[in-house]
Amino acid sequence: QTVVTQEPSFSVSPGGTVTLTCGLSSGSVSTSYYPSWYQQTPGQAPRTLIYSTDTRSSGVPDRFSGSILGNKAALTIMGAQADDESDYYCVLYMGSGSLVFGGGTKLTVL
Amino acid sequence: QITLKESGPTLVKPTQTLTLTCTFSGFSLSTSGVGVGWIRQPPGKALECLALIYWDDDKHYSPSLKSRLTITKDTSKNQVVLTMTNMDPVDTATYYCALGDYRYYYMDVWGKGTTVIVSS
Numbered sequence: 501q502t503v504v505t506q507e508p509s510f511s512v513s514p515g516g517t518v519t520l521t522c523g524l525s526s527g528s529v530s531t532s533y534y535p536s537w538y539q540q541t542p543g544q545a546p547r548t549l550i551y552s553t554d555t556r557s558s559g560v561p562d563r564f565s566g567s568i569l570g571n572k573a574a575l576t577i578m579g580a581q582a583d584d585e586s587d588y589y590c591v592l593y594m595g596s597g598s599l600v601f602g603g604g605t606k607l608t609v610l
Numbered sequence: 611q612i613t614l615k616e617s618g619p620t621l622v623k624p625t626q627t628l629t630l631t632c633t634f635s636g637f638s639l640s641t642s643g644v645g646v647g648w649i650r651q652p653p654g655k656a657l658e659c660l661a662l663i664y665w666d667d668d669k670h671y672s673p674s675l676k677s678r679l680t681i682t683k684d685t686s687k688n689q690v691v692l693t694m695t696n697m698d699p700v701d702t703a704t705y706y707c708a709l710g711d712y713r714y715y716y717m718d719v720w721g722k723g724t725t726v727i728v729s730s
Contacts, residue, residue, distance in 0.1 A: 501673065536716035538657075545706055545723050546649075546657065551716035589657055593715035597670035599647070601657045 504602035511608040512580040520605045521572040522590030528571035534593040535573035541586045585609045612636035614721035622697050632690040632707030639685050645710035646690040650703040699728045
């Protein structure tokens, strides 16, 4: 079974820019996988940030953007703020209605 | 306004069957392109998609849990029910339901989640 891969952790300085990635254990991510991104703070439900590679969900600031970088999906956060410190999950569409989560990236802002 | 709320037992014993209900408002599960999914998160671990049901009654299950899961919908009641058989302590987790979009294959709106503990 194909595994969706993410960096386990990442850190960024306040005001800085960070790019998190989402790959496959075998193969390349393309727009056909409809990558989506979710933010989750401890004890809270996930919040949808990005869907269909690069479309921001309602109310998501434009500091958050999605793209395909090389063979991976990417989430870029510009002007990082303290409350961006969260876990970030990507999801890929694997066909036949199947959605698979990555293992998540714990982002630290310091 | 779209809302989803999970309900079910907080504590189940090993080998028992878990039944969770997602009650939603603000959308109809008979609308083309709409689905509801169940996702779980064990303490300190990643999210995992368990099952999805779509407006046309198409269903998808996690391959690793397929034999234990059943997802059904009651459009008239605005509810989706997930049953999971043969519960084990490793199934201890927060269980979320979420509105799914079958056009762009993502989870749009999430419920707050319900905690399930499996223990004798």
